[in-house]
Amino acid sequence: MDPQDFKDLLNRYATDKCAPDEQREVERLMLKYPLSKNWKWKSELHKDRIKNNMRKQIFNQVDRDLGKHIRRKSYWMTAVASLLLMIGISTFFYLKIHKTINDEQVIAEAINEIYNDVTLTDATGRVTVLKNKEQILDLRKLSTQDSKWNPSGSLNTLRVPSLHQFALVLMDGTKVRLNAGSSLSFPTQFTAVDRTVTLKGEAYFEVMPNHSKPFMVNAKESQIKVTGTKFNVAAYPADPRIITSLIEGGVAFHINQKQYPLKPGYEIVADGNKNSVEMKSFDQDQVMAWIDGYFVFNNMDLVSVMKHVAKWYNISVTAPRKVPAKRIGGTFPNTASLDDLLKDLELLSGVKFIRKGKEVQVVY
Incomplete structure (x- = not known):
């Protein structure tokens, strides 16, 4: 039987729309192949949710059948329920439950974190775990204290895991605070014509003014250009939005070859899913609360x-x-x-x- 035809058959059986011969075929297959041994679950919660829904559907079906062909259908439904209770999960109500799961939305998904502490990966690939240390790293001091610190312009990356936030002072004196689940890549020295860093996640910046060498933040498909200002950027990989909220000074938000100047008290919300860019006022207490x-x-x-x-x-x-x-x-x-x-x-x-x-x- 074609796989799609088999799925359609199961669906008709689950909704009590099978012809008698189809019903007998499903019941025969249920006895022959009662379990799916290679079922892949998204998570244990997903597995338990389907299990509970299947049990509910099975007994609901039994109740509906009591007034009709109680002996035949009730026997089969009870047999499947017994298998479910004793051994685990059968393939019986897969389509019906799959439809239920599809009626849900995934608001967020956890990411796999290698380290539970803040880490600094330097340009040579050396990883330093910043555990039980001060919640701020001043690169100007590190360059004099650590002889292995690479003085070149190669990129380094600071990563902050969940349940943490961390402050960083770059070589030009710019202060950056990273929120949980964020990373910042930056050169040891700003030797280029501008000062460019790359953000994944959320960070608050207090940029040291330097009109001859603008500060640039790359976040996904966007770039924020500043000379000296205070602003917050949220650009998590799993979120289609890039939100730049300006506290003080001025920035220019660049995306899709367009520039959007921003003034204090306003934020730019660029939504990749909607392909839209919106400017609006924002609640500073709400945006900045994570820092406190x-x-x-x-x-x-x-x-x-x-x-x-x-x-x-x-x-x-x-x-x-x-x-x-x-x-x-x-x-x-x-x-x-x-x-x-x-x-x-x-x-x-x-x-x-x-x-x-x-x-x-x-x-x-």
Whole structure:
């Protein structure tokens, strides 16, 4: 039987639309091949969610059949339920459950982190783990203290894992603070005609003025050009948006061969999925709260809230495609445990969270 025809047959059986001969064929195959031994799951939470849904669907089907052909169908459904309870997961309701899973949205996905501490990889490939040290690295001091520090213009990379943030002072005196799950690549010395760094994630910059050598931040497909200013850039790889928020001074945002000048109190939001660039005012307290160790949610929708939470704790989050429209407000320390934060958000949002390790499911 063609694989697609077989899927269609299973789907008809799951929805009680099989002809008698088709029903007998499905039941024969269920006895012959009761389990899928090579089933690949996205996660344990995904596996348990399907398992619970399958059990629910099986017993619902049994209940529906009691008033009809109870002996025949009930026997088969109960047999499959027994297999499910004793051994694990069968392939029986795959299509029906797959449809249920597709009704969910993935808000965030955890990333694999090699190190649990901040690391500095120099131009030679040497990795230094910055553990139990001050939460700031001044490259001007490092160049005099470490004889192995490469004085060339080659690139170095500072990486900050989840649950951390870290401050860096570049050789020109520019101050950079990196948020969790972020990295910054930079030359040891700014020997080129400009001062260019590359950001993945989120960082706050206080650029040392130098009109003859502008400071450039490469973030995804964009470039931010400044001479001396204070601004925040959020450009996480998993987020289609690049958000540049200007606190003080002036910057020029470049993307798709177009330039967008920005003034203090405004931000540029470039959305790669929508192919749009929007300029708007922003809430400085909310944007800058991460530097002081807080989440600030000012009338923010639940999906946006969970995206912020996921970046800090490095968790995967799934939710129904239609989540409650209620907005959330409040200030929360990011030093709290994830479980404590989720409890607070449950009270404010009216939803429930199911957590298994780094996987969180929104239910309501």
